[in-house]
Amino acid sequence: MIEQLCSPSLAQLLKTLTHHSTRPNHLEVKGLPLYMLCLRNKVAIFATALLLLCVILPAFAQVPASSHVILVIEENRSYSTVTNSGDSTNFMPWLINEGNTYGHATAYTTDSGGSLLDYLWLSSGSCHANSTDCSPSSLPAGTNNFGCNGGGCANTITDDNIFRELNSRGISWKLYAESLPSVGFMGSASSDGLYVKRHNPAAWYSDIVNSATQQQKMVPFTQFATDLANNTLPQYSIIVPNLQHDAHDGTPAAADAWLQSNVAPVLNQSYFQTGGTGLLLITFDNGDGDVPGQVYTAVIGPTVVKGTASSTPYKHENALRTILDALQVSTHPGASANVSAMNDFFCGTCTPPPPPSGGDANLDDNTWTPAASATNVTAPALDGASTRFDFTSTVPFDTQRWTQQTTNTFAGNSQLAMDVWVYLTNSSAPQALNFNAHQIVNGQEYPFMLECDFKGTGVWRVWNPGTGGWTNSTLGCAAFTANSWNHFVFHFERTAGNQLHYQDIVINGTTYNLDLFTNSIANTSANSMTAEIHLVGDSVPDPYSIWIDQMRIMAVSANIDDGSWAPCASPLCSPAVNNVASPSQDGGSTQFTAGGTTTFQTAQWSTTPSGMNTSATQFTLDFWAYMNNPTVSQALNFQVNQVTGGHQYPFMVECDFKATKLWRVWDPGTGGWQNTSIGCAVFTANSWNHFTFRFERTSDNRLHYRDMVINNAVYNFDIFKSSIANSGAASVTMKIELVEDGVPDSYSLWIDKLSLGDI
CATH class of the missing domain: 3.40.720.10 (Alkaline Phosphatase, subunit A)
Incomplete structure (x- = not known):
């Protein structure tokens, strides 16, 4: 069963470690292997929670055991x-x-x-x-x-x-x-x-x-x-x-x-x-x-x-x-x-690259209230500095809270995400942990609160401000693996009817749907966004600590693939086809087809996502891709093009299948591509692959290609390039390009769940 739920290397690693370890306390929970769930007074094997354990296992730098x-x-x-x-x-x-x-x-x-x-x-x-x-x-x-x-x-x-x-x-x-x-x-x-x-x-x-x-x-x-x-x-x-x-x-x-x-x-x-x-x-x-x-x-x-x-x-x-x-x-x-x-x-690359320090892009490095029990430290840390939160209460089921107000209120953005890395010691001590993005907008309060309730319900649950209580999801929440980093992304939105929509949780690259709605409450205070961390003790509280790193709240333009795309001239580019039921990830993908007869021609489609912050400095491009005939493609590239402050930042990343066989990034200063050291293999036909690219524009007007994540494996770029002058109006646009090879043939690319996050 575990091989069906985990990646092959992690499944084998779980089994190897639990079987061969001489330190079982680090690999077992109440005497059972880590790939089983142990809740207080009973053992439950939930597929979703089993997945959670698979994906939160730390990235061990070792060779997996091999049968042959x-x-x-x-x-x-x-x-x-x-x-x-x-x-x-x-x-x-x-x-x-x-x-x-x-x-x-x-x-x-x-x-x-x-x-x-x-x-x-x-x-x-x-x-x-x-x-x-x-x-x-x-x-x-x-x-x-x-x-x-x-x-x-x-x-x-x-x-x-x-x-x-x-x-x-x-x-x-x-x-x-x-x-x-x-x-x-x-x-x-x-x-x-x-x-x-x-x-x-x-x-x-x-x-x-x-x-x-x-x-x-x-x-x-x-x-x-x-x-x-x-x-x-x-x-x-x-x-x-x-x-x-x-x-x-x-x-x-x-x-x-x-x-x-x-x-x-x-x-x-x-x-x-x-x-x-x-x-x-x-x-x-x-x-x-x-x-x-x-x-x-x-x-x-x-x-x-x-x-x-x-x-x-x-x-x-x-x-x-x-x-x-x-x-x-x-x-x-x-x-x-x-x-x-x-x-x-x-x-792969076992830890993500360092983002800019402080600000809304790295909330953990800022001052938290109360400051006395939130300590900035250098280890454990992913980017050289994390914040440790200490639970010290001796009162049963007590909650200790830390808050921080962000610079951006996100009042103009209805689609939001919280992205955070979490490290926990003494994983048996907490009753629950919760992560909150508390927003007040135009007289309404939207307290987005998600809690991993380890010892009560054993599930993830969300806050319902209308009732003043928790709503359980069906997603099991197992005790975190001690002394390891775990990556969480929470997606939520304010609806047109003033509801809170908890959309999904992404845990170490695996998405778990929530799709839960609750009602907001009236609040006439000024618009604001506040990040909160809550630690809850159990019935016999023991002290414990968690470390937070690379925490940020960002606006998200979701399902961009479902919007309108402007194609290049036919017959090279066919119009993009929206709402394709199959193949799709969410019931409606968009199909892009290149069908030219001239060698090495590029088919291009462009769109302008709605609701984007044109002055944003941080971008996260996330999507799923599917190809029917990948062997005939010369290359694919994906672009986020920003114009702001008299400069143009054309973030372009290309999988060059047949020439260099590498991933490469665009250098606008030279007008050419720079190869990375990351190999780009021909996609497997008729299968979905998940991509995330992270870019930023720096304070000295450069493009910073930070990293990419392919099917949950992180690869660092950390490449800087100069921007070029452009006095046009501030904008953010996107493009997808399909390149024909030396013997051009028709092929299609399907894109689904395309989102662009910005800060």
């Missing part, structure tokens, strides 16, 4: 060679597409010149050679010189290695070598010369050399298809293509075709599908000419954050550490003991 890890080693080709789409002989389209879809490393370099030495780095974290044949000149701690070079070793290696560690733990492994003459073959080469021992790392370690049983784990590659068909692949597989198919003697294009025919079928196995834990790494021993340098390394599997393009410097010992961690091996041979695993492929 596969390493494929290619030969002697540099990163720039195999990624050059203009060279059909050397380009590897299948590999690059898989790396863009899942993840790839953009700063992965090899260790030593000479094939065998790099295979040893991948197996024991050392080259086991002298300073002439090995780089670095000094061997990693705990490893020794066995006279190895690129072609072989003078002595059998007796140092620790991955095969020894797997054997000692009963973890199965095999090495599948193409053109290996027979099972357990220990000779230097096959008679046809296509298999060479220097490309077989297992054959050099004493654990295999001295054991006929272990030698039986080195098998011809033909066995791979048999094991795959019989579902008997070991937990760790090494795949070694022959010299024609590993790009050593043959071309990279031929190596790529071999991968697609022989390795790609493993991705159809259940452990490589959603909910599975399979992990496939494909790398190269060295760059062009067998010289150490940058090589392409793909990290593939359902637990990988899709679209990751890691710019972290990695080497073969990092790959070895990643493999060991995935197999849950706690002993790390050689250099792998002192390097990190390639964690960023599995957690």
Whole structure:
């Protein structure tokens, strides 16, 4: 059940942590795993609350446990060679597409010149050679010189290695070598010369050399298809293509075709599908000419954050550490003991980037009333400064409150949102927590109050000012995970009939609908907006604290997709079609179709959202996107264009599928695109993807591309660009662009639940 409700990596991580932890108090509630709910005096498993627990689990920087890890080693080709789409002989389209879809490393370099030495780095974290044949000149701690070079070793290696560690733990492994003459073959080469021992790392370690049983784990590659068909692949597989198919003697294009025919079928196995834990790494021993340098390394599997393009410097010992961690091996041979695993492929960017300090964009950094028990601190914090609120009352069921009035009254905005990150210690202590945006507008009072009632009803509930009491929702509220950050966005609106409409709650990227209405009450005080935090003690109150960070209240222009869009000239642009029932997220999406016949033409639609604050400094663009034929698109881009104070701020973000295969942002100063390091994979056809982009214009008139969130994974941009002069009237407009590729064909994009928030 948990795999159906959580993302695959989080589901596995929950299970792994609760099963293997030596600190159960941090992973269990009343003795039950975290992915079950424990309410006082009873256990209840609610689907919604189970989802809550899945999404509020902190972003652990670790490699998820894997049932099947596969390493494929290619030969002697540099990163720039195999990624050059203009060279059909050397380009590897299948590999690059898989790396863009899942993840790839953009700063992965090899260790030593000479094939065998790099295979040893991948197996024991050392080259086991002298300073002439090995780089670095000094061997990693705990490893020794066995006279190895690129072609072989003078002595059998007796140092620790991955095969020894797997054997000692009963973890199965095999090495599948193409053109290996027979099972357990220990000779230097096959008679046809296509298999060479220097490309077989297992054959050099004493654990295999001295054991006929272990030698039986080195098998011809033909066995791979048999094991795959019989579902008997070991937990760790090494795949070694022959010299024609590993790009050593043959071309990279031929190596790529071999991968697609022989390795790609493993991705159809259940452990490589959603909910599975399979992990496939494909790398190269060295760059062009067998010289150490940058090589392409793909990290593939359902637990990988899709679209990751890691710019972290990695080497073969990092790959070895990643493999060991995935197999849950706690002993790390050689250099792998002192390097990190390639964690960023599995957690994305684990914390959001820092927003501007203070003001309505960061309410937590301002002064709260009462100030004595609201303390600005530097840790824990997401942006270097959070505020700690301390509950200290000894009175049963007492409530302690803190308030702060915002600069903006939002009197002209009916659609609003509160965005806040929350960190809680002693999660068993609170009776309830509530978060409030208390607004007075034109003689009416709208106290938007949402409470997580941990110990009373066990659900989220909203305040009804008309009755002076709480209205329960159907959304379960489980105790927060202690000592972790959780992200909440509350959407609400004032209706034309002066009601409060509680629309939904977004918890760590997952939306839960409320759709509850209550009546406002009369209040003739001046227009205002007040943020409030309430902490409630239980029947036997214990002291506890919560930390708040990156808190803001913002105006939202919602369901922009349902409005009118002005298209470019036909036949390139068809008119936007509103209220499409299927596909849709909310019962009515808008379809945009590009149908030109000219190569690389751009189809464009524009709209002016109503109710926008044209002088806003902070923008959050949020929407769902669906494509029917994504492989024919050259690129998609999404724009928020602001004109204010004599300057123009064209915030433009593009997914460039086929040229750079990266996300890129617009630089109005140069009139061109700047690439980010974030890979942009072709969208999965006929499926919904959720995007959030955050921008700001700075006090010195620059555009700041802050970050984006794709299907709940956060990716930092943190890119600044200069604005351009524009003396036109203040405005905020939006555009969507679909770009045709070199062989133009018709395709459609559906957009739903498009909103633009501003401060």
